[in-house]
Amino acid sequence: MASDKDIxxxxxxxxxxxxxxxxxxxxRVTTTDQGEHMGISxxxxxxxxxxxxxxxxNEIYVVYQRERSERNYLGIDFGTKKPRIYMGEAKDDLWQYVAGVPMPSNKFDTSFNIVGEEEKILTGVFGNKISEHIIxxxxxxxxKVCNRVxxxxxxxxVQIPKNYEKVIEEICAYTNGSGIVYEKKNLLLQISKTKIINVSAAIINIFVLLICSFFVLSIKMECDFPEQKGKYIFYSQGGxxxxxxxxxxxxxxxxxxxxxxxxxxxxxxxxMGTEVYLKKLSLEWIKQYAVKLMGTITGIIFLFLFISICFGIRNIIRIEREE
Structure with missing residues (x-):
């Protein structure tokens, strides 16, 4: 983001x-969810x-610049179709804090109406779900308002074909930390780290849930053993x-x-189907999600059925040994 003086x-x-x-x-425009956005005609x-x-x-059209994983997130001003918008940068006096909770002041304009929206990346994804969308x-x-905002x-x-580090260094030196500069490599690195952490957390959760499910199933089968033994004896005596x-x-x-x-x-x-639908993805991406979803579901089904069968075989062997 820049001004005329930076040209x-x-x-x-x-x-x-x-x-x-x-x-x-x-x-520059600000919404009550503390998001700052870019406004164009x-x-x-x-x-x-x-x-x-x-x-x-006062009709507006919103372009949400988000990755696929964030596409079902709430829209500006917590997803309302009549967002409250302030023309200008975010300032402390735009909110009044009540018991530590920010409440929007009367400086926000409430006359806007969203008549359309889409998911499209025009300038880039900046790692923030609520900011830097295009209104x-x-x-x-x-x-009417552009000259007084x-x-x-x-x-x-900026596309930098060569001398990337030097250009970034000069830009940072010029802004001296006071400007709004989004640097691609740092953003990609931050996004990658976030994704790795999220994936790692998901894998750990899945692993823990599988272990818990295994123990629950084993306890259930152990509790069913006396009843299965009784049935085995009854069926055997019945011929x-x-x-x-x-x-x-x-x-x-x-x-x-x-x-x-x-x-x-x-x-x-x-x-999961609802999640994919709400992301409003292209048919190609929906197919990819569907294939991965079916593969995951099939794997889980076979895993648990295999474990159930193994417990059943174990109980039969125990019963026949005791007989």
Whole structure:
């Protein structure tokens, strides 16, 4: 993010390092969820994306710049269709703190209405779910407020083909920590670290749940052992063949683990399917998610059914030894 006073420095960098620069006029806007965003006009959006928007007065269009994993997150101002927006950078006096909880003041404009939204990355993903989205205003409203909004008024996107470190060093030295600069390598590194931590936590959770499920199933089978032994003796005295007795015990053991798995798979499939649907992904990504989902579900089903059968075989062996 930059201002008109920074144009000379940007042009100097462009000539010195032969970098590619794209500048987009904008305004800084803030929502009550403490998110800061980039505001542009409908005509600027059309030039940028070749897509036309027919916005009138206080109608707005929101472009959410989020990764696939965050696409079902709440929209601006906690997901409301009539967001409260302040024209300018976030300031402390925009919120009043009651018992440590920030409450928006009356400086936020409540007249806006979201008429459309989409998930698209135009400037980049900056590792924050609630900030740096693009809010498109009608041309009439944008022209009315653009000259009196405090804060940066330019989105500057820089492509650095060479001398990357030197360019970044000069930009950081120029801003001296006071500007809004998003550096790709650091952002990607932070995002990668976050993903690794999340995946590691998920793997640990799955592993712990599998162990707990294993112990619960083993306790259930151990508690069922006296009853299965009684059935085995009853069937044997009733003249049933040993093969049919074993088949009956195995079937009972199979459904002991099978019924919870079936219900669990149905519920989890509905939940995960809803998650994928809400992300509004392309058909190609939906297919990839579906394949991975089916593979995971199949693996879990076979694992638990195998464990159930193993417990059933163990109980049969114990019964026959005691007999």
């Amino acid at each position: 000379a420095f940007i042009d100097e960098l462009k000539q010195k390092y032969e970098i590619k620069v794209k500048k987009q006029p904008c305004i 409908a005509s600027a959006y059309e030039k940028w994306t070749k897509e036309s928007l027919d916005l009138k007065d 498109v205003f009608s041309d009439s409203y944008y022209q 405090e804060g940066p008024n330019l989105i500057v996107m 049933m063949t040993h093969r049919n007795i074993r088949k009956s015990i195995m079937k009972e053991s199979f459904w002991t683990g099978g019924i919870p798995i079936i219900f669990g798979v149905v519920i989890s499939t509905i939940f």
